[in-house]
Amino acid sequence: MDSKIKLIQKINASQNQLNIQLASRYEHELDNQLTAKQVLLLELIQNGIASTKDLSQHLNTSMSAVSQLLNKLEAKEYITRHINKENRREIILNLAPKAELYFDKLQELNDDINYHVYGQLPLEDLQHLDRILSHLNTIVEEV
Template sequence: MKDEYIKQINILQSNFNILVAKKFENQLDNELTAKQVLLLELIKEGVTSTKDIANKLNVSTSAVSQILNKLEDREYIERNFNPQNRREIILNLADKAHQYFKDLAALKYQINKNIYENLSSEDLKQLKNILEKLLTIATDSDLSN
């Protein structure tokens, strides 16, 4: 019985994500690929070297460098020398990336407000509790099994 519920939940999640993406796709920045956004997210979180990004993603530094080159060309990142070690380059988000994240946060808020405002307070409370449980399960368990 649980397997059937899980299958239905997966289908519902997928359909929900597709509908939301279609509804708001004209407001999204389609200039960036998923990998580029992932690298920007890592830099935003404080991962500031090519080597550290490569280690975190388990890919080669040359693969990361290629993506970073495109991000730098499009003015999403800046590369600066580390003042304590001139051989090391520090990655920073440029103004365009900061604006991207600001716009993304506003869009996420708008999407969530448009959708969630149609739920009752009790439904929202239950959804919050379920999501907290799922987060705890994902955090506490080895999901590779």
Template sequence: MKQGDFIKEGFSLFDKINHHLVINYYSILDIELSPKQFMVLHLIHEIEPAKIQDISHQLQLSMSSVSQLVNKLEQGNYVSRSINPQNRREILVRIDGKGKDFFKKYEEMDDLVIEKYYSKLSLKETKQFRDFAQKLYNIITEESDHV
């Protein structure tokens, strides 16, 4: 088997894992968001407070596209906007009501999945998994910075 075949087999297995987890656990979250809305919400959660410009840059979406996505999230009470007191021309976006509830449930699901499945891996295997993911992330981000 070639290296590419092993990679494809690994991807296929992760697809099956994710499919199983989505059906059995994450479907409980009752997500009413589009994939792009979810990506924006998740990024805001990571870098809160987020600026529209930062979201646009990190997700490589146009400013108007991000603004429309944030509008939808704001209408759904997932996020709120406020003026940046240090720079009144900037708008800051924060997780709000339904967004806070969503991430609380999301964290509970993650904890449940970790406890039920990933905890069965040894500490050494868990560290290897994390180290592999970090190495692959570094390779991908370094390569994409040169494109």
């Protein structure tokens, strides 16, 4: 096994360990009744992507699967759905107060992690990490 692969495996293990440590430290502070896909769907709605068709394209899944996720989120009172009065075939999705509270709490946790974890790194390391993550995002977009 060449040294590059070994280093990549070490980076993956370190990243997994960091995620586990952060999850175990903060999981009790967040609402655990949401799945990862439901959270992603809420984030998309929060960012203005609010049609079933657009959501299915962003999630790379069927409109039927998105509808099922939306039904569950509506039942849990995270979203509301209203018929567009100007185009009755269109349904308008909005975050409900429960989702707004979820995102407020998530922002508090992110601020805490930024201060207590990333804030411990020197500025030069943060700049280097930013460059690496930006480069990785570019690579993923091209793959």
